[in-house]
Amino acid sequence: xxxxxxxxxxxxxxxxxxxxxxxxxxxxxxxxxxxxxxxxxxxxxxxxxxxxxxxxxxxxxxxxxxxxxxxxxxxxxxxxxxxxxxxxxxxxxxxxxxxxxxxxxxxxxxxxxxxxxxxxxxxxxxxxxxxxxxxxxxxxxxxxxxxxxxxxxxxxxxxxxxxxxxxxxxxxxxxxxxxxxxxxxxxxxxxxxxxxxxxxxxxxxxxxxxxxxxxxxxxxxxxxxxxxxxxxxxxxxxxxxxxxxxxxxxxxxxxxxxxxxxxxxxxxxxxxxxxxxxxxxxxxxxxxxxxxxxxxxxxxxxxxxxxxxxxxxxxxxxxxxxxxxxxxxxxxxxxxxxxxxxxxxxxxxxxxxxxxxxxxxxxxxxxxxxxxxxxxxxxxxxxxxxxxxxxxxxxxxxxxxxxxxxxxxxxxxxxxxxxxxxxxxxxxxxxxxxxxxxxxxxxxxxxxx
Amino acid sequence: xxxxxxxxxxxxxxxxxxxxxxxxxxxxxxxxxxxxxxxxxxxxxxxxxxxxxxxxxxxxxxxxxxxxxxxxxxxxxxxxxxxxxxxxxxxxxxxxxxxxxxxxxxxxxxxxxxxxxxxxxxxxxxxxxxxxxxxxxxxxxxxxxxxxxxxxxxxxxxxxxxxxxxxxxxxxxxxxxxxxxxxxxxxxxxxxxxxxxxxxxxxxxxxxxxxxxxxxxxxxxxxxxxx
Numbered sequence: 001x002x003x004x005x006x007x008x009x010x011x012x013x014x015x016x017x018x019x020x021x022x023x024x025x026x027x028x029x030x031x032x033x034x035x036x037x038x039x040x041x042x043x044x045x046x047x048x049x050x051x052x053x054x055x056x057x058x059x060x061x062x063x064x065x066x067x068x069x070x071x072x073x074x075x076x077x078x079x080x081x082x083x084x085x086x087x088x089x090x091x092x093x094x095x096x097x098x099x100x101x102x103x104x105x106x107x108x109x110x111x112x113x114x115x116x117x118x119x120x121x122x123x124x125x126x127x128x129x130x131x132x133x134x135x136x137x138x139x140x141x142x143x144x145x146x147x148x149x150x151x152x153x154x155x156x157x158x159x160x161x162x163x164x165x166x167x168x169x170x171x172x173x174x175x176x177x178x179x180x181x182x183x184x185x186x187x188x189x190x191x192x193x194x195x196x197x198x199x200x201x202x203x204x205x206x207x208x209x210x211x212x213x214x215x216x217x218x219x220x221x222x223x224x225x226x227x228x229x230x231x232x233x234x235x236x237x238x239x240x241x242x243x244x245x246x247x248x249x250x251x252x253x254x255x256x257x258x259x260x261x262x263x264x265x266x267x268x269x270x271x272x273x274x275x276x277x278x279x280x281x282x283x284x285x286x287x288x289x290x291x292x293x294x295x296x297x298x299x300x301x302x303x304x305x306x307x308x309x310x311x312x313x314x315x316x317x318x319x320x321x322x323x324x325x326x327x328x329x330x331x332x333x334x335x336x337x338x339x340x341x342x343x344x345x346x347x348x349x350x351x352x353x354x355x356x357x358x359x360x361x362x363x364x365x366x367x368x369x370x371x372x373x374x375x376x377x378x379x380x381x382x383x384x385x386x387x388x389x390x391x392x393x394x395x396x397x398x399x400x401x402x403x404x405x406x407x408x409x410x411x412x413x414x415x416x417x418x419x420x421x422x423x424x425x426x427x428x429x430x431x432x433x434x435x436x437x438x439x440x441x442x443x444x445x446x447x448x449x
Numbered sequence: 450x451x452x453x454x455x456x457x458x459x460x461x462x463x464x465x466x467x468x469x470x471x472x473x474x475x476x477x478x479x480x481x482x483x484x485x486x487x488x489x490x491x492x493x494x495x496x497x498x499x500x501x502x503x504x505x506x507x508x509x510x511x512x513x514x515x516x517x518x519x520x521x522x523x524x525x526x527x528x529x530x531x532x533x534x535x536x537x538x539x540x541x542x543x544x545x546x547x548x549x550x551x552x553x554x555x556x557x558x559x560x561x562x563x564x565x566x567x568x569x570x571x572x573x574x575x576x577x578x579x580x581x582x583x584x585x586x587x588x589x590x591x592x593x594x595x596x597x598x599x600x601x602x603x604x605x606x607x608x609x610x611x612x613x614x615x616x617x618x619x620x621x622x623x624x625x626x627x628x629x630x631x632x633x634x635x636x637x638x639x640x641x642x643x644x645x646x647x648x649x650x651x652x653x654x655x656x657x658x659x660x661x662x663x664x665x666x667x668x669x670x671x672x673x674x675x676x
Contacts, residue, residue: 050465062545156467193467193587202467202587232588237664377592378581379614379666388614388666390583390592407590409614409666447616447666 007041007063007083009128012168013180016041019083020172023067026092028174032069032099034110036173036308039065039083039180044165047133049140051157052148057133060165069095070109074102107334110308113175115330115340117311120304124297126182127211129164136162139188139218146222147192151230158191158202160222164212177309185300186212190225194233201232203374208431210298228373235392235406238448244369244422245410245444246362246396249429251372252352252439256290258414259283260347260434261382263323265332274385274414275323282321285421287355290318292325294348301433307345315341317350321419352436356423362440364399365423370446371396372410385414391446408448417441451642451653452584452591453619454485455552458512459538460527468586480626481516484557488652489537495638496553496652503539503548510536512554524550542647551642555654559629563657566628568604574665575599575606576615589619614666622660630657 007015016039027035041063048056065088066079076099078091131139144160163186170180189206205225207216247255259275267273275283284290294312296302303312308330317325328336329344342348356362363371376390388411394401425437462468489507491497498507503525511519523531524539527550539548567575578597584590598610635654642651 056547058547060545156465158465158467200467200587202585374585376583376585376590376616377594377614378583379592379594379612381612384612386612388594388612388668390590390614390616390666392590406588407616407618407664409592409616409664411614411666411668413668445666445668447664449664 016170030096034070040169042167046163047136048161050159071099111330115310116177117305123302129212143218143222146219147226150226153194155195156193160190194229196233203228235404246371247439253434265328269335283323284321284418286321289353301349310342312342350434354426412444450655452582455554459550460521460523482629485513494652501537501539502541505535505537507537553652558633558656570601573601617663625661628659
C-alpha cells in the first residue's frame with residue numbers, strides 16, 4: 001500500500017519514480033555524497049494440478065525498495081518492503097547511519113556518469129496475460145493430460161503448472177539517472193513419471209515467454225514431457241570410455257553458463273576463475289563466436305540498462321574462439337583497472353552463433369558417442385575448470401540413438417571442452433539468458449561400470 | 450545420507466508415489482546394520498528447531514530401525530493426506546514460501562572402528578568430505594562431489610584425489626553397505642538443502658560406511674569404479 005493508492009502496473013512507474021526521487025533527495029539532505037535506489041513491484045499467480053486435480057493455487061504480490069548511500073568511499077545499504085513515506089525515510093536514515101561504519105573503498109560508488117543510459121529503448125518485455133485462475137487450471141489440466149495420455153507407461157505425475165507474473169523496476173541515482181520499465185513472464189511446465197519393470201524415471205518440459213501469445217499449445221508441452229520421460233526407461237550403465245559428447249540445446253545452455261561465471265568481474269578480481277588473464281587469448285575452438293545482445297525484443301534476459309543504470313549494448317564476447325570481453329559492473333571494473341561493460345547484475349542474452357544444422361545433423365556428425373539429456377551435481381570447479389558430473393542420456397551408433405544410459409559420470413576440463421567444440425546446431429533454445437543450439441564436443445571421459 | 454536416504458523418506462514424495470522403490474517395502478531389504486533417525490531436537494545443531502514452521506514441535510523420529518522401515522518425515526498437509534501425524538518437519542524458507550517436509554537425517558553408529566573399515570578395503574576410495582550433491586527422487590540416482598578424498602590401496606590411504614564425482618542409486622547403494630563405523634559424526638554446520646526452489650539449513654550425520662562399489666567419475670587413469 002502506498003498512501004492509500006494501491007500499486008499497479010498502470011500507476012507503478014510514476015509512483016515508484018516518485019519514491020526513488022524522494023530517497024535521493026533525502027539522502028542528499030542527510031549529507032550523502034552519492035545515492036541510488038531501486039524500487040520494484042510485482043504480482044501474479046500460479047496453479048499446479050496433479051493427477052487431474054488441483055493441487056495448489058498461489059497468488060503473489062510483492063514490492064520493495066533498496067537504498068544505497070555513500071559518504072565519500074564508505075557505503076551503507078538498507079531495504080524496505082513498506083513503501084510508506086515514514087518507512088522510506090527511516091530506511092534512508094539507517095543506510096546513512098550504516099555508511100558511517102563502512103570501510104573506505106576507493107572502488108566503491110555509483111557507475112561513472114558518462115556510462116549511464118540516456119534513453120530507455122522499448123524492448124517489448126511486458127505483455128499482460130489476461131487469464132484467471134479457472135482458465136489457467138484448464139490449461140494446466142490439458143497440459144498434464146497431454147503427458148498422462150501419451151503412453152500407458154506414464155504411471156504418475158509431479159503435475160503441470162501454469163504461472164503468470166508481471167512487474168516493474170525503477171532505478172535512480174544521484175547522477176540524475178531515473179529509468180524504469182515493466183516486464184512479464186508466463187510459463188507452462190509439466191513433469192511426469194514413467195514406470196517399467198519396477199524402475200521409474202521422470203522428466204519434464206516447459207515453456208517460458210514474455211508474451212503468452214508465444215506459448216506453445218499446453219497439450220504439446222505435455223506430450224513432450226511424456227515423450228522425454230518414456231524415452232529414459234530401461235537406461236543402462238555404460239562401461240568406462242572416452243567418447244564424443246553431444247549436449248542438446250537445453251543442456252548446452254548450462255555448458256556456456258560456466259563461461260559466464262568464469263569471466264565475471266568478481267571471480268576475475270578474486271582470481272577464482274580458470275580464465276584469469278585470458279582476455280584476447282583463444283579459449284574456444286576457432287569456430288565459436290559468442291555475442292551479448294541485450295536489446296533482443298521479447299527475450300528473457302533483455303535489459304535497456306543494467307543494475308547501476310549503465311547502458312547495455314550489443315558486443316562480441318568471443319570472436320572466432322578468442323575471448324574479447326569480460327562481464328563487469330563498475331565495482332570490479334575499477335578493481336581490475338577496466339571500465340564497466342554494463343553487466344552489473346549479470347549478462348543480457350548471450351547468443352552463441354550456430355555453425356551446423358539440426359540436432360539430427362549433429363548426431364550424424366558425431367556418429368558414435370553420448371547424448372546428454374540430464375546433468376546432476378555441482379562438480380564444476382571454476383578455479384581449475386575441472387568438470388565431473390553425474391549424467392544420463394542416450395548412446396548413439398551410426399548417427400542414430402540406440403538406447404538410454406544412466407548412472408554415469410562425464411568428466412573433462414572446461415578448457416579442453418570449449419576448445420574441443422566440433423559444432424553448434426541451429427536448434428536454438430530461447431528459454432533462458434543463454435541462447436544456443438546443441439553443442440557437439442570432440443570427447444569427454446565417461447565413467448560407468 | 451541426505452541425498453541417498455533423507456529425501457527418499459520425505460512424506461510428500463511417498464504420498465505421491467513419485468519416488469523410486471527404496472528398500473523397506475518389507476523387512477530385511479535394508480541392511481540390518483542400518484538405523485536411521487531424523488532428529489530436529491539436538492541441542493545447538495544447525496537444523497534443530499523447537500517447533501517447525503507449522504507450529505508442530507520437532508522430535509526424534511526413527512525412520513529405519515535395524516534395517517526395517519518405521520516411517521517417514523512429515524509436514525502437516527502430507528501427514529493428513531497419508532493419515533499419520535506430522536513429525537515436525539514442515540519447513541519454509543521464509544513467509545513467502547509454503548512449508549514442505551525437510552530432513553535432518555542421521556545414521557546411527559555401528560560396531561566397526563573406522564581404521565578397521567579402511568584396512569578391510571583392497572582397492573577403493575576414502576571420501577572424507579563432500580561438496581554439493583543432488584538426487585533424482587524418482588529414479589533414485591544421486592551424485593556427490595568429493596572435496597577431500599584419497600585412494601585406498603591394500604588397506605592403506607595413499608594419494609589424494611581431486612574433484613571426483615560419485616554416482617549411484619539409493620536402493621543399490623544401501624544394499625552394499627557392508628560395514629558401519631562406530632564414529633557417528635554430525636555435520637560441521639554448513640548444510641543447506643534446496644528443494645522446490647526453497648533453501649533451508651539442515652543437519653546431517655553418519656558414521657564411516659563401507660560401500661562395496663559405487664561409480665567414481667573423473668579423468669585420471671583407473672578412475673572407473675572401486676572394489
